[in-house]
Structures are given as structure tokens and as C-alpha cells.
Amino acid sequence: MSAGREPATITPYPDGPLLVRGDVDLRTTEGEPIAPHRRTVALCRCGLSALKPFCDGTHKAAGFRTDD
């Protein structure tokens, strides 16, 4: 698949998470791999997710706002 050689994209969604599409190697600070569970993942940007590094939707209840 040629798609696998394209660079990954990271898109900040307004008032929400960072969506990561493409082949990335997610790691803990200890270097342990973090399983992504799905092709497109959302990374927490508000700091309140109970599933970090992934988003769990909590930013909405917390009224998290970005400046875009």
C-alpha cells in the first residue's frame, strides 16, 4: 500500500483534540509502545481525559476553548 509511505498528519480540531492520521509510533516516556486501537486517533489537548493520551470527550463538559 502506497498510503503507508505518506507522512502522518496531525490536525488540531477547534475546541477539541488533535486528530492523528497515518502511521505513527506512539510511546510512553519509558519508551513502551501505546496501542492506537484505530486508524485515526484523537489525542487529548485539554488535559482532562481519563484515557490520556487519547481524547474521551471531556473537553466539551469542561468548556475547553482554543483560540482558532
Added chain:
Amino acid sequence: MTSSATASAPASASPLAFRGRGPVSRAVIAHLSAADAATDHTAFAEDAVAASADIARDDDIQLALFVLYASAYGSLPQLDPDLEWDPALLATRRVLETAFERDLRASIPMPDLPEPTVDAVGRALFALAEADTGPSLSRYFAKKATEAQAEEMLIQRSAYTLREADPHSWAIPRLEGRAKAALVEIQSDEYGGGRPDRVHATLFARAMRAAGLEDTYGAYVDDLPAVTLASLNMMSMFGLNRRLVGSIVGHLAAYEMTSSIPCRLYADGLRRLGFAPEVTAYFDEHVEADAVHEQIAARDLAGSLAEDHPELLPDIMFGAAACLTVDGWGGAHILDAWSTGLSSLRTRMPS
């Protein structure tokens, strides 16, 4: 096969697990499952919609629609595939759909229309979902639900969730470009991303079995109140009618936006009650998955569609409002029953 079986009779020998609730649903079931076209269900349907005070809560009409849509999905093997496009059955469906859509448009408050841009539509959809502050079934569930109520919750969800994502998939060939790519990005995840064991409907079937419930499609239809069937029928109507493609897109955005936090609360309640990990796994998966899907659905799907086809903007917002309103009716029905010590199911489950 019995000697009376005809060439077009359905292959499955097992009868339908549910019964009709009035003249329309009985005649539609007889036509689709027993090739008995003797009764004029279209005339019955016209009488039923004329007499009904509330189509969304009309058991006979909602069950008839459920069965007519099941014929299109192929979700009930007892329904004869040769009758999928039968003109009389389509005429009946059309009569019921026209009345159902008219009632929905009359009773669902239409949101203000944003500018038809990705950003404005995305923000407007999130604001609409955020403003939907009805009583919360999931908050009640997390703290107070009993084991019997947990089983009811799984049963109430089963008509949709054992076929999860299918109503919105009808829209795929009706979209183009970036909106189509966004819908497929979501649906691919719903269907397991190439892993059959991760298909969301399969995760839900596993949850039902682990909770000691039947996972055969249709097993609990007799227990489902009209308003539960109406929620699924509305999605099927939006999905199956090309002119309503904006509504099914708006519906998906609102559905995804009201899923991740409630699913966390359902998972909390199920863990509190000691349900097996296979039961909570479905809800845990949706906390993470729907936090992704809601972003894609609001902006890349609904926002792009509105920008590319501004004429669809009113139906996109209507579909989102319809999802919030009708699922609110279903949630209120369950919460009302539970808070007065009653079952939310139409008939008590056999114990």
C-alpha cells in the same frame, strides 16, 4: 421445507420472534414472511396514519416500518428477499414515512442555520448538542441502575446496535469527495477497520451474550416500545431516502456527539453492578471511538457537505435536532419508568 413452501419462500425455517401490534404490522409481516399478500396493507396504513395522534409512539405504525426497513437491511432472514422491491410494500412504506416525517418536522424545533462553512457548521452542531440538557439516562444509570435495568438498557439498544452503523452507510454512495471520505473514515472504524472481531455490532452481540441475553436480531422486538423503534426507523428513513441525505449526515454528527461521555457512564454503571468485561468493553470502546468520530462527523462530514451543498444545510441541522429530540423521548421514557419502579419494556421479559 414444508410442502406448502413456494420457490420464493424465505430459506429460514424459524418463525419471526415477534408479533404484529395492529392491522398494518400484522399484514406487512404476513406479506413479507409468509408471502400472504391477501390483505391491502396500504389501505390499512392510510387508515392508521389518519387515526394516529402521535406517529412516533404508535406501536402498529412503528413496528410496520421496522419490518419494512428490515426487509431492506436483510436483518431478518425470515423476510422474503424477492419482496424487497414489491410495489405494494413500497407503497405502504411511503404512506407511513410521509406521515412520520411530517410529524417529526412539526414537533422538532428547527435550529437557527449557521453559515454554510465547515467551521460554522461544526461549531453550530457542537453547540446544539451541548444545549441539549434533558434529564440524563446515563447519569442515572451510572449511579442507580439495578441489574434488571442494565439488562433493559442492553435490550433497548439492541434493535439499532446489533446492526450498528448500518443506517448511516446508506449515505455513502450518495455523497462525493471529502464528505464521502469522512463518512467512510467513520464507518470503517465502526466496522472494525478490517478486523471482524472489532466490528461494533459484533462487540455489542458479545456484550449481550456475556450479560446472559439473546443476540439474535429481533429476539426482543416484542419488548421494545414504539418510541424505541421510532428512533431506529427515523435513521432508516433518513438513510434510505436519497432526498434526506442531509438529515442522515446531521443525525450521525449529533449521535456521535452524544455518545462518548454517556458511554463512559454506562460502563461505570455496568462495572458497579459487576458485569463481565465483555459487557463493559463495548461501552469502553465507544468512549474513545466516538471522541474521534464526533470531530470527523461535525466538521469533515457535515461541515464539508454544507459547504459543498449549501442547499442541504437545513436538513443537516434538522437531522441533528431530530436525533437529539427523538433519542431524548426514548431516554425520558426509560427514565420515567425506572424512577417510578416500572420496567421500560413494552412487556415484561419472561424470567
